[in-house]
Amino acid sequence: MNGPSAEERYARQIRFAKIGTAGQRKLGEACVAIVGVGALGCVIANHLARAGVGRLILIDRDIVDRTNLQRQLLYDENDAAAGLPKAVAAAGRLAAVNSGIAIEPRAVDLSSANAETLLGAADLIVDGTDNFGARYLINEVAVKSGVPWIYGAAVGASGMTATIRPGVTPCLRCLFPNTPPGGSLDTCETAGVLAPIVDTIASIQAMEAIKLLTGQTEALHGSLLQIDLWHHQWQPLALSGAKRADCPVCAERRFAALDSFAAEPMTAALCGRHTVQVSPAEPASLDLELLANRWSRLGEVELTPYLLRLRLPEPEGALFSLFPDGRALVSGTDEPVVARRIYASLVGE
């Protein structure tokens, strides 16, 4: 390896008594999957890459957009202009930070079809997502395989996080038995989000990750920690006693999210992005070059190593980004019906 030796590179971290050379070696042997490389995921991935976690799997379904740059600190204007998938842009940036670790970008949407495969190698899963659908999926994979995971969320100037250890702590379904009904929750779309709360929550997640990976579970905060940085309130709700005897996931081991499968294309609005994702029921293997030729008379077409983009002319005006597995992001609308119609007209049913 060129550059500094591991001892030199991680000297300040090794000097911290609770890490030492043994702890550093454990970090180097660990594999962490980070789901979502948006605001939280950028901070988590940055800390864990610099800390020397040996293998990082970065999973994100979105592409870099200019509205991300206010808080998603691994990206710049060039990434947005190039329409790079966030997973790819983050992996590229972090590879330049630490060439001594393996970083694997996965520009896909975590789903019931791929979750166990994508997360199967991980010793730890860290949540950088922005929705309960993905979190319930992570929770089920984690409980089913006995792998710990770290929940995190931030909106406005508030956030919360919990470290979930299957068999030891309550799981996410114990803490949140039902998906909060649509409209009852503030989102980054309705309430905005300030970067410092994101950094705070993500930094706590990264610190918990370092404790877990070095085997120091007694140091975990052991709570559902709620933080409001605007009013400077830190409220830890103890996890002990929150485990539910009738929890369908960790008590009865029923994995409804993981066992569900889509019979038809699914749509999901991406929070704050004026974008709808359309996912085929079955992953496809598309010839993007062929489609690029076919679409060239419809509008402005751009083929990158990761996706095919089509800018539809006005009045539609939508930006259509298609991945090789058949997944598409339709920007310029919040309407699933519109996105489905455009998808059907360009890719088929």
Ligand SMILES: [Zn+2]
């Ligand atoms: Zn549970």
